[in-house]
Amino acid sequence: MTSIPLYFRIPILIISLLLIWQGIYQFFGIPPYLLPSPISVFIAFKDNQALLWNAAFITFNETILGLILGCALGMALALLMSLIPFVRQWLMPIILISQSIPTFALAPLLVLWFGFGMNSKIVMAMIMIFFPVTSAFFDGLNRTPLGWIELGKTMNASPLRQLLFIRIPAALPAFASGLRIAAAIAPIGAVIGEWVGASSGLGFLMQNANSRFQTDLMFAALFLLSIMTICLWGTVTFSTKKLIPWAEDTQTF
Numbered sequence: 561m562t563s564i565p566l567y568f569r570i571p572i573l574i575i576s577l578l579l580i581w582q583g584i585y586q587f588f589g590i591p592p593y594l595l596p597s598p599i600s601v602f603i604a605f606k607d608n609q610a611l612l613w614n615a616a617f618i619t620f621n622e623t624i625l626g627l628i629l630g631c632a633l634g635m636a637l638a639l640l641m642s643l644i645p646f647v648r649q650w651l652m653p654i655i656l657i658s659q660s661i662p663t664f665a666l667a668p669l670l671v672l673w674f675g676f677g678m679n680s681k682i683v684m685a686m687i688m689i690f691f692p693v694t695s696a697f698f699d700g701l702n703r704t705p706l707g708w709i710e711l712g713k714t715m716n717a718s719p720l721r722q723l724l725f726i727r728i729p730a731a732l733p734a735f736a737s738g739l740r741i742a743a744a745i746a747p748i749g750a751v752i753g754e755w756v757g758a759s760s761g762l763g764f765l766m767q768n769a770n771s772r773f774q775t776d777l778m779f780a781a782l783f784l785l786s787i788m789t790i791c792l793w794g795t796v797t798f799s800t801k802k803l804i805p806w807a808e809d810t811q812t813f
Contacts, residue, residue: 570790596776601783604776611765616784619762622678622750623792626685627742633686634693634738641694642701643723659691663752671757681758685749689742696738700731729806736800743796747789 578598584590585597592600605612637655641648667684674680704727712722754763762781769778 593773593775596779600776601779604774605780605783608777608780612762612780612784615760615762615765615781616788618678618760619747619750619754619785620788622681622753622761623685623747623788625678626682626749627689627746627792629682630686630689630742630746631693631739634690634742635697635735637690637694638698638701641698642727655691655694658687663688663749664756667752667756670753676757676759681750681753681761684753685746688749689746692741692745693735693738696741697731697735700734701727703734704730732804733806736804739800740793740796743793744789747785747792751785 582598585595596604637651641651663684666687667680670680670683674683708726708730709722712726717725750761751763751766754761755767758764762785766778766781769775769781
């Protein structure tokens with residue numbers, strides 16, 4: 561059975577959720593400060609376009625920089641652990657410990673260390689996304705078919721050439737899976753950093769709107785954040801399919 565393309569499913573899902581949301585709002589008579597109607601959220605979005613887009617631009621920059629640096633860190637750690645088993649024995653526990661610390665507990669320290677600017681939000685995004693990239697890429701490097709490696713040896717390929725032309729290309733489909741996960745959660749890291757300490761961004765805007773009971777504005781910011789995340793995930797998915805054609809059989813949503 562042919563699946564419905566993602567660019568058809570997303571609008572259908574959004575419209576369906578908006579209709580259900582409007583129905584719940586009207587049927588139960590929920591106060592607007594608890595749950596605004598989709599119409600009031602749209603009006604808030606229209607009236608605060610400049611504010612919302614400016615905040616989204618800041619959060620987007622933090623997300624992209626965190627994604628790039630986090631992926632670079634994840635790939636470097638995966639290569640290091642794959643090539644030097646002794647390093648893996650000591651580095652893996654540190655990586656696991658870094659993921660066991662609650663994000664909200666770490667965010668205030670990052671703000672204290674790196675300030676209220678973009679740096680702390682970029683570092684927060686890096687911490688959240690480097691682990692799935694590291695795990696996926698490391699798994700891909702260690703699952704290179706032995707026949708490929710043996711073929712490289714019979715052709716007198718050096719260990720470096722085996723790494724560059726056999727192991728890394730074979731691991732790229734796994735890396736693509738980790739990258740898609742990272743793209744989906746990278747905005748969360750930036751927004752959490754903005755919640756804890758910032759003077760701009762969607763997280764800062766949502767926090768201020770919540771404290772002033774401007775629930776419609778907060779939902780408008782959440783909607784914009786969701787659209788940004790979906791677009792980022794879709795861009796990464798499309799790019800990996802084009803740049804890694806041998807990974808096209810990887811299942812996506």
